[in-house]
Amino acid sequence: MDLLKERICRDGIVKDDHVLRVDSFLNHQVDVTLLSEIGKELRRRFDGEGINKILTIEASGIGIACIVAQSFDDCPVVFAKKNKTANIDDSFYSTRIESFTHGRVYDVMLSKEYLNPEDRVLIVDDFLANGCALMGLTEIIEEAGATFVGAGIVIEKGFQPGGDNLRAKGYRVESLAIIDKMDPVNGITFRE
Amino acid sequence: MDLLKERICRDGIVKDDHVLRVDSFLNHQVDVTLLSEIGKELRRRFDGEGINKILTIEASGIGIACIVAQSFDDCPVVFAKKNKTANIDDSFYSTRIESFTHGRVYDVMLSKEYLNPEDRVLIVDDFLANGCALMGLTEIIEEAGATFVGAGIVIEKGFQPGGDNLRAKGYRVESLAIIDKMDPVNGITFRE
Numbered sequence: 445m446d447l448l449k450e451r452i453c454r455d456g457i458v459k460d461d462h463v464l465r466v467d468s469f470l471n472h473q474v475d476v477t478l479l480s481e482i483g484k485e486l487r488r489r490f491d492g493e494g495i496n497k498i499l500t501i502e503a504s505g506i507g508i509a510c511i512v513a514q515s516f517d518d519c520p521v522v523f524a525k526k527n528k529t530a531n532i533d534d535s536f537y538s539t540r541i542e543s544f545t546h547g548r549v550y551d552v553m554l555s556k557e558y559l560n561p562e563d564r565v566l567i568v569d570d571f572l573a574n575g576c577a578l579m580g581l582t583e584i585i586e587e588a589g590a591t592f593v594g595a596g597i598v599i600e601k602g603f604q605p606g607g608d609n610l611r612a613k614g615y616r617v618e619s620l621a622i623i624d625k626m627d628p629v630n631g632i633t634f635r636e
Numbered sequence: 637m638d639l640l641k642e643r644i645c646r647d648g649i650v651k652d653d654h655v656l657r658v659d660s661f662l663n664h665q666v667d668v669t670l671l672s673e674i675g676k677e678l679r680r681r682f683d684g685e686g687i688n689k690i691l692t693i694e695a696s697g698i699g700i701a702c703i704v705a706q707s708f709d710d711c712p713v714v715f716a717k718k719n720k721t722a723n724i725d726d727s728f729y730s731t732r733i734e735s736f737t738h739g740r741v742y743d744v745m746l747s748k749e750y751l752n753p754e755d756r757v758l759i760v761d762d763f764l765a766n767g768c769a770l771m772g773l774t775e776i777i778e779e780a781g782a783t784f785v786g787a788g789i790v791i792e793k794g795f796q797p798g799g800d801n802l803r804a805k806g807y808r809v810e811s812l813a814i815i816d817k818m819d820p821v822n823g824i825t826f827r828e
Contacts, residue, residue, distance in 0.1 A: 473750040474698075474713040476705045502695035506666075507713065510699035511706075513668045521666040521699065558665040 445485050445620040449634055452621055461627045471504035471570050479508055483515035486596040489618045493593045497563040501552060501577055502526055509568045524552040537587050539580040559588035572597040572619060575606025602635050637677050637812040641826055644813055653819045663696035663762050671700055675707035678788040681810045685785045689755040693744060693769055694718055701760045716744040729779050731772040744772060751780035764789040764811060767798025794827050
């Protein structure tokens with residue numbers, strides 16, 4: 445998605461060869477016009493797949509998911525919550541996720557009410573790096589008996605194994621920008 | 637806003653006289669069609685105010701803010717982040733907020749880059765109860781030299797002091813549904 449790649453090159457800040465800041469338009473300040481374009485592109489890629497639920501994880505995925513849902517006939521969004529206390533009763537699905545960004549492990553929870561066998565689910569998130577968040581969400585979808593249609597990711601760090609591991613398992617992962625390498629001097633190389 | 641009040645009555649769950657669950661359409665599963673209507677209503681109420689930035693706080697405010705921004709000419713959204721570590725450098729505004737929902741105190745932070753003197757800010761959030769989150773955000777707006785135009789709240793717990801305290805200070809607070817009292821037996825009484 446050229447519009448996105450141009451935006452990343454213009455406004456993204458490569459802090460080092462693993463950290464890209466896109467705070468100015470994606471996950472602190474948010475450009476909702478860009479999110480609408482992201483929604484249209486994901487609809488184009490997943491058209492005809494019968495997606496009727498968008499799943500994401502708090503916090504920065506929520507805004508993206510809500511606007512993407514508008515391109516999928518205003519279908520419901522559900523966001524998994526990060527739980528600090530782990531006092532999860534049996535009305536919740538839960539899974540443990542290791543965050544690359546925050547360098548820690550946390551539990552995420554999702555009420556059983558909001559994911560059902562008739563759901564055809566698109567997972568949406570801002571970043572895909574080691575894939576732990578995405579794997580955790582697919583486990584919840586499976587436990588609910590719902591169908592995981594695929595993942596729509598804004599930025600994939602192609603030099604980390606998450607995306608390739610998920611594709612090797614047969615999952616459909618559509619990343620709108622895949623970064624193969626980056627550093628502060630030479631900038632960003634996108635995958636063709 | 638009748639559509640919202642009807643939805644609260646239909647799908648909200650009054651757990652006790654202080655806790656209302658709206659998980660099925662507002663802050664766990666999200667109805668994006670309802671959010672669009674909320675955006676239109678807030679635009680109607682704040683039309684002509686020159687709002688050019690929407691400010692909220694993670695997590696459940698983010699989706700609401702992003703869709704509300706579409707009714708304000710796709711203006712940028714900024715969300716304050718809840719910080720666990722409090723290692724905030726001088727490139728961030730920060731404030732301490734006491735959460736009614738979570739029963740704890742946390743620091744929130746907002747990059748100085750994304751709030752400026754030319755900003756005319758609408759704060760958007762799902763709930764207003766004791767008003768601490770809102771007060772914290774107004775302090776950040778003031779520190780940035782920006783203009784706090786008002787707050788657009790989905791549900792105000794009118795039996796808690798936040799909304800009335802803020803209005804007594806001269807702030808404009810537009811809550812789309814104000815609950816004056818509620819309990820599991822008699823249900824919800826909205827303010828006229």
